[in-house]
Amino acid sequence: xxxxxxxxxxxxxxxxxxxxxxxxxxxxxxxxxxxxxxxxxxxxxxxxxxxxxxxxxxxxxxxxxxxxxxxxxxxxxxxxxxxxxxxxxxxxxxxxxxxxxxxxxxxx
Amino acid sequence: xxxxxxxxxxxxxxxxxxxxxxxxxxxxxxxxxxxxxxxxxxxxxxxxxxxxxxxxxxxxxxxxxxxxxxxxxxxxxxxxxxxxxxxxxxxxxxxxxxxxxxxxxxxxxxxxxxxxx
Numbered sequence: 001x002x003x004x005x006x007x008x009x010x011x012x013x014x015x016x017x018x019x020x021x022x023x024x025x026x027x028x029x030x031x032x033x034x035x036x037x038x039x040x041x042x043x044x045x046x047x048x049x050x051x052x053x054x055x056x057x058x059x060x061x062x063x064x065x066x067x068x069x070x071x072x073x074x075x076x077x078x079x080x081x082x083x084x085x086x087x088x089x090x091x092x093x094x095x096x097x098x099x100x101x102x103x104x105x106x107x108x
Numbered sequence: 109x110x111x112x113x114x115x116x117x118x119x120x121x122x123x124x125x126x127x128x129x130x131x132x133x134x135x136x137x138x139x140x141x142x143x144x145x146x147x148x149x150x151x152x153x154x155x156x157x158x159x160x161x162x163x164x165x166x167x168x169x170x171x172x173x174x175x176x177x178x179x180x181x182x183x184x185x186x187x188x189x190x191x192x193x194x195x196x197x198x199x200x201x202x203x204x205x206x207x208x209x210x211x212x213x214x215x216x217x218x219x220x221x222x223x224x225x
Binding site: 020033035040041042043045048066088090092095096097098099100101102 | 133142149151154201203
């Protein structure tokens with residue numbers, strides 16, 4: 001099935017730094033979502049975006065639904081060690097398609 | 109929040125046997141559930157969409173006779189891997205849509221790690 005283009009593939013940052021990752025698609029989605037997956041577990045929903053241009057925050061996380069409805073970004077401010085994991089973007093219409101994931105490593 | 113329970117969390121089986129994985133929505137009704145497969149360090153690949161009371165819709169390349177899906181109630185979908193082979197070893201994850209509208213968020217189970225020996 002169609003996949004989304006998510007970048008970067010991996011990030012190695014120092015604790016306290018800000019993080020930014022994004023997703024693009026050749027198709028329009030009506031909903032963009034961001035999930036975090038820890039090893040051996042299922043993805044956990046972080047933020048859901050429903051309108052083009054929407055900017056939503058969840059604690060230190062901020063995500064935006066692109067105006068064209070073909071892209072979204074996720075920012076994490078002041079990273080901490082527990083932010084480590086894989087972050088997936090997802091575009092949702094009748095079903096859901098995932099990006100390849102961004103593997104985040106935070107050095108204390 | 110919405111909880112999706114998946115069972116078992118891990119299973120080891122011998123080649124040629126069948127394995128059933130359950131996905132339950134614990135505090136909401138889910139007319140639609142999805143089954144994904146994930147290989148190490150890769151993203152989730154949609155296998156099939158499970159609809160309560162009707163046949164599942166399979167993605168291209170997924171064998172429906174090998175991966176049997178049953179969605180007999182609004183809170184339970186099952187995936188049966190029939191005649192499992194080592195190449196079927198993977199992490200299988202289900203998700204359920206909370207809410208009736210098509211863009212309601214999906215909530216995921218914790219996955220089932222299948223190892224076929």
